[in-house]
Amino acid sequence: MNVDDILDECQSKKWESLNISHRGLVLLPARISELVTLKKLLLNNNRLILPPEEILHLDQLEELILDQNQLTVLPDNISSLKHLTYLGVNHNPLSVLPEALGELGELRELWAINCGLISIPASIGKLSKLQKLGLSSNSITTLPPQFGNLKNLQWLNLADNKIEDIPENLKNLQSLVFINLNKNNFxxxxxxxxxxxxxxxxxxxxxxITSLEDDLILGFSRLIKLDMRQNPLTLRPHHWLGLDFILLGSTETAMDDI
Known part of the structure; x- marks a missing residue:
């Protein structure tokens, strides 16, 4: 079935989910904007170049997947998607995320892996309902202090960036269970x-990392895993008896995308 036929059926049957991924699309059909019943839209693995402004009319949209395209910018008015809970823009040459992203107040998951990002907009701190954030394989050097406002964030992947330190107020991430900082500059x-x-x-x-002070270890007493392999610190001090949750030394497979 070609794209036009799919769109016809979607409109006539008032579909809530539409998958037109892997179609080689360079531009979105203008009539996408008429599919106002959509709650889920998959556009991944196409060749989209221009920001998909057509989707901004889909005010019931909850999930939007734009992975593996050629987008250099997202729509400026993406904030109009007030019901969006999931946004995936992985593997697009974006370099920046729009400030308007912070207006997506219902967003629970944001995925921007391998997008050439060099920074994160301060407005990300407004995403009070965000639970999962994937920003690995970018060129991020610093995190904005507003990051510490993500009180519901549970899962964070910042692996394979250029981060040397994190803002002190990241301690305010009261719900964070998992963080991946592999392949950075700490x-x-x-x-x-x-x-x-x-x-x-x-x-x-x-x-x-060349050392781990004892007072920091006390702060990590609740951890079930502290993986420090492939750092200059390789020898386990004698008084670390029983601290099996701390992993040192080398590893063949450092997991970046758990």
Whole structure:
């Protein structure tokens, strides 16, 4: 079935979900904007170049997947998608995310892996309902202080970036359970990570950490896994008896995309 026929059926039957991925689309058909009953739209693995303005009329949309396209910008008015809970823009050459992203107040999951991002907009701190955030394989060097406002964030992947430190107020991420900081530029473990009350798993492989102070270890007593393999710190001090949750040394497979 060609795209026009799919759109005809979608409109006549008032579909709530539409998948037109893997279609080689360079531009979105203008009539996409008429499919106002849609709640889920998959446009991944096409060749979209221009920001898909047509989707901005879909005010019932809850899930939008734009992975694996050629987008360099997202629509400026993406904030009009007030019901959006899931946004995936992985593997697009975006370099930046729009400030308007912070107006997506219902967003629970945001995925922007391998997008050439060099920074994160401060407005991300407005996403008070965000639970999962994937920003691995970018060129991010710093996080805005507003990151600490993500009180409902549970899962965070910042692996394979260029981060050297994190803002102190990241300790305010009261719900964070998992954080992946593999393949960054950390020379020491930030104190803020020891003050997150829900944190259970910290991955910080392939960095430049040379030591782990005893007072920081006390702050990590609630962790079930602290993976520090592939760092200069390789020898386990004698007084670390029983601290089996701390992993040192080398590993063949450092998991970046758990």
């Amino acid at each position: 020379k020491k473990i930030p104190v803020a990570l020891t003050e997150m009350p829900s944190l259970q798993v910290l991955l910080i492989n392939f960095n430049s």
